Amino acid sequence: MAQLELFSHPGPGVRYRAGLCSTAALGLLLLWALTYLPPLLVAYRSQGLWLKQSTYMEQPTVQFQYEVLLVAMTGADPGSFLAWSTFPAFNRLQEDQLRVPLISTREEDKNHDGKMDQLHFKLELPLQSTEQVLAVQLILTFSYQLHVSVINGTSPFASDYDLTNIIAAYQDRNVTTVLSDSNPVWLVGRAADAPFVINATIRYPVEVILYPLAVV
Known part of the structure; x- marks a missing residue:
């Protein structure tokens, strides 16, 4: 899970800085998407959403x-x-x-x-x-x-x-x-x-x- 840390700033407003684990989480999410989404989309297309004939x-x-x-x-x-x-x-x-x-x-x-x-x-x-x-x-x-x-x-x-x-x-x-x-x-x-x-x-x-x- 991404971790969000809050820091004070001498000027007005508040800024956010992502923690180190957010980069790793983003990489894992991207890896999961590249690994599992394409086969799911192909199967879904062949079985229903884009089925053109029977x-x-x-x-x-x-x-x-x-x-x-x-x-x-x-x-x-x-x-x-x-x-x-x-x-x-x-x-x-x-x-x-x-x-x-x-x-x-x-x-x-x-x-x-x-x-x-x-x-x-x-x-x-x-x-x-x-x-x-x-x-x-x-x-x-x-x-x-x-x-x-x-x-x-x-x-x-x-x-x-x-x-x-x-x-x-x-x-x-x-x-x-x-x-x-x-x-x-x-x-x-x-x-x-x-x-x-x-x-x-x-x-x-x-x-x-x-x-x-x-x-x-």
């Missing part, structure tokens, strides 16, 4: 739309490919390159919560004995829905119920999902009369939704 988890509603577009490359030449889709107009454009595959699908609700969790997809493309698939382009379409309300029903601010703001929030709420497989397996070699087979399981994981927090 997250929550949601299981999306996903349904396979049974729309498929397939292009299988069989050589390096531009015309060396086979193609098929569920779109008749696309198929009419393929002429000799059109090849109809056998497709089987099954969606599964593993935890019985009323929402599909994965799609089992199998495609068998018939090939001639001289044909070999070198690369594949495959497009599947899905209906993907998240229940994130654009109207904050608990907000006390009139601006959150303004139609212009609601529409703007809806337009800014675009959600993108990416199909990724870090361990695809391509098996080579087949019998002369065997088809080229694509066998895939597409999982619909729980999504982590990131949303901004309003500054009050």
Whole structure:
């Protein structure tokens, strides 16, 4: 603790002189501030005062739309490919390159919560004995829905119920999902009369939704 000593002075008024221990106390206070305050400020900032966004988890509603577009490359030449889709107009454009595959699908609700969790997809493309698939382009379409309300029903601010703001929030709420497989397996070699087979399981994981927090 700082010690304050009082001395008389021949002139009018009174002056003060800090004791020796006040310098040591000031140094200790400065050392404490430099040691403990920065970590406290960083923790406080990350946990509350300057928090700008938060997250929550949601299981999306996903349904396979049974729309498929397939292009299988069989050589390096531009015309060396086979193609098929569920779109008749696309198929009419393929002429000799059109090849109809056998497709089987099954969606599964593993935890019985009323929402599909994965799609089992199998495609068998018939090939001639001289044909070999070198690369594949495959497009599947899905209906993907998240229940994130654009109207904050608990907000006390009139601006959150303004139609212009609601529409703007809806337009800014675009959600993108990416199909990724870090361990695809391509098996080579087949019998002369065997088809080229694509066998895939597409999982619909729980999504982590990131949303901004309003500054009050």
